[in-house]
Amino acid sequence: MKKDQRRTPLFDAILDFVARAPAPFFIPSHKMGRGIDPRWLDFAGENIFKMDLSEVRGLDDLHRPRGPIAEAQALAADAWGADRSFFLVNGTSAGIIAAICGVVSEGRKIIVPRNAHKSVVFGLIVSGAIPVYVPAEIHAEKGLVGGISRKKLESIYAENADAKGVLAVSPSYHGICGDMRGLIEATHARGGAFIADEAHGNHAYFHEALGPGALALGADCACQSLHKMSGSLTQSSVLHIAGDRMDASRLEANLQMTQSTSPSYLLLASLDLARSRMALHGREILDRLLFLSEAARRELTALPGIEVLGEELIGEAEIAGYDPIRLVISARELGVEGYELYRLLRDDYNIEIEFGDYFHAVCVLGIGTAKEDVDRLILAMKDISRRFGGLRKPLVWDGSLPPAPPMLMTPRAAHFAERVRVPRREAVGRICAQTLAPYPPGIPVICPGEAITEDICDFLDAQIGKGRPLHGLDDGDPDGIAVVKE
Template sequence: MPILEALNEFKKMRVVPFDVPGHKRGKGNKELTDFLGERCMSVDVNSMKPLDNLCHPISVIKEAEELAADAFGARYAFFMVNGTTSAVQSMVLAACKEGDKIILPRNVHRSVINALILCGAIPVYVNPEINHQLGISLGMTLSGVAQAIRSNPDAKAVLINNPTYYGICSNIKAITELAHQHGMLVLADEAHGTHLYFGEDLPLSGMAAGVNMASVSMHKSGGSLTQSSFLLVGEGVNPGHVRQIINLTQTTSGSYLLLSSLDISRKNLAVNGKAIFTKVNQMAQYARDEINQIGDYYAYSRELINGDTIYDFDVTKLSVNTLDLGLAGIEVYNILRDEYDIQVEFGDIGNILAYISVGDCQRNLERLVSALAEIRRRYKKQDKSGMLQFEYINPEVVVAPREAFYADKEALELKRATGRICSEFVMCYPPGIPILAPGERITEEILESIAYVKEKGCSVTGPEDMDIEYLNVLKGV
């Protein structure tokens, strides 16, 4: 753990700090030091010779990157401290420039579309199919990607979610091989796939499938601190160019708390990952079995696999459908949090997701199962009329995201916005998949969906109007 070891050596040196940060190892901010602890504050330091420099690593960070690349089976690994959002954006910006086309599913995280706004690339969407029972979008089909490639042979890259928030996986190996045959790069958003690199009996990881770049949220299932991630680089990409792209947006003051957490967590997974994720799989399966015995809930898993839209399923994901209960997923989410002090990852129109990883235990899962059983007894509705079924609506893209985002715009009340072209995002967060993105036409169906998720208590984000009463639309269009 080169970064951790360098920090421990640095602490022994008793260096007098006439540099930043200004709290001077915690001495200048007692309340913060009391809250975080002296050990934490003493290593919240700036780049210096013995600690290397994240923007241009030549010693301990370089060594840590090499160890991470080896652990993940990549050629190169970059430490990311601006979150996986920054890793995704760097990946897209390294592959595409203004006017380039990129093939991707529409159910991507907003960070992907943000990257298109930054670089001016043009999205070619492969609209995912819908599972009508669960109300969720699925993976990209190989035939859908093939059709997009035939129609857009000049596209520069294909982006794949591996897996989706719900655990759905596309046929990443076949899609990668197809894209490479046509000279296109393949980018994997693996924000929810760290464990695929270390566990057994799990879907194929991006690097194992041969993708060119993958963004991995180490903090989600790998145990590092929030906001810390890796950008992995495989064959066919110039790593020097990738680092230059990263340095366009990533801070020049990389947090050594985040860097060391990546270093420590990488070592833990490299040594213990197989055992850790075997246990995670067992806990998730236990919870699924117990929840499915309650009735009216459906904790789904590999039985959904069809070899196409659901090529594989990530069994660590405890995704639970709530529609048969007569409750939206967000309603169950809110009841769990407000009445049972249980915080699950998210609730949407028809599902909740309980994120199970390295830090979970059997006792807490039993508490979740018990709470869900009680919620069914107390809140089940016989009348299920008026419930929306789907969390994804196929968009009509009229204008490129960058053009729409920077265009002249006006604010309209939601009810008056039908037929206009949106110039901003509307999404529930989490998961951060846009209901509307810049450049897409606003329809009655979309407005009904926005009204529904607001009524049910989803955290709706994106618009300039924080109350989500108005939407910015393109002027005169």
């Protein structure tokens, strides 16, 4: 970091504009808060609405930055060690779609993990790329998606030498980190570009116990949800690029396509401030969080029947690291599913966690986590451990996945083809027009363009029969599946 990270040029420019108190004949229509519902104004205060501005005098233009947005983005690039950074107001999802379209185009190949976020599938649809899916290792005992080894990527590249690049996620929602160094080196050895999905990993750059982040390891692009881990407002993210493998001008054009022409200045200001805070105080903030999470991990793992994921996973299922800040709790020994744990914590203890899956309750700690919150979680888990001790049989993971189906069309061709919904059993042999992903382990069991096999139908029946959440299912027609019309 070389720049003065105390600077917050965009936030300052917004304050200057507000101080000038102009007669507002620009959009948005609430006119700096005057048209906001009084109940909301009363609750939130007027200043927040005064900051809800657009490309007015002195506030630059996200799609052609020359002033404070350009400077704020340059400060972000400096803080994360990138060459250039782009603020995102439609989340990391918008960045991932733009990045995929920056690396690959219609009919070209890109290597992506099978367990990627759905924005990756959207990126494939928009780009028209041919995906080469890499199956991640499964940690069967823990019901977890592991990592992808460098060896596996190299063998996939050997068969797909024309692939233009690789996208990989690290850390995952469950805090699992992959061998990013190995994957980046293997990608570059083949002349490909590497996109890191660091939606959950942007804090890692500010503490040596967490990093290094993908950019420090040579990634060409990193998409980061600062709202998830670095304290900015929901929906605000950053896309960084480094080196010359990404075509910056095409990327900028892609970002114009995936982002609003009316970006929220509240979101942009929050990125400016979150960057400054992390750059200046990230280490001490993360020190405190590491202390809190480690203390909680120790207390929780000492409870009968309770496990918390951690560094002991390293080396298993191609897992190369673990984000110690994430608290992923399992009560499988007590026979309590993660789904139930999620509901118990919410309904009996007023504790809202991120989500539950079959084995795990995923609790996300962040820069605003207070010790009292962690203490409440520990107290609740103590009670749950006592309440359920000796009552049920331990859970056994039964979620082995069916073999990946053959791809008969690109995701784009399947998405844009005429589609019909048919009952699942009648869909065997047809081309799927949608994504269906069961939890756990969160790997899509079928993506658009793939053939629906008997195995897949059996698997879906079993999942639905057990009442397991299936992303992509239509609540109004749970038996139906969207297929390409013949």
